[in-house]
Amino acid sequence: MNTQLYKIAESFRRAIEHARQDSNNKKYPYFQLFPIGTCGDTCYMLAKYLSGETKLNISIYYVEGYYYINGDFYTHAWLEILDNNSSHDLSKYSYIVDITGDQFKDKEIFPYNDITVYVGYANDFYQLWETKRHPYDYENMPLEPELICCYKAILKHI
Secondary structure, eight states, X not given: OHHHHHHHHHHHHHHHHHHHHSGGGTTSHHHHHXXXXXXXXHHHHHHHHHHHTSOOOEEEEEEEEEEEETTEEEEEEEEEEEETTOOSOGGGSOEEEESOGGGGTTOTTSTTTTXXXXXXXXXXXXHTSEEEEEXXXXXXXXXXXXXXXXXHHHHTTO
């Protein structure tokens, strides 16, 4: 599962980077900023892709992270994936999927902050954050109209 998720996440990240280079997409702030400040939107689009375009039997959770240090406040978002085929206690065997963690690469306070695609268990970076976890449900979490355009542009590069 981990290898398959990594390949999908890496492909999606690469597609975003290719879509950024397309002059037709320069008008969208999402592509201008990526990956900085786009973690939430990226999670929604990746979750939509994982739930609709792959055949994986998974549950997807959107995780909001909050971190306070020395008077500074940081936020981040990533996905947590549970393998519905696993016989393990799923709460202990979920995978983090994060394709925007490298937005913190210039912040020395964050370990593992230069990884563009992370798929794995909670490492030191993810254990820093206070979190809120929400089940992903596209019916109740639809993409904003501008993100639908970005999502379609990304799909052209996968």
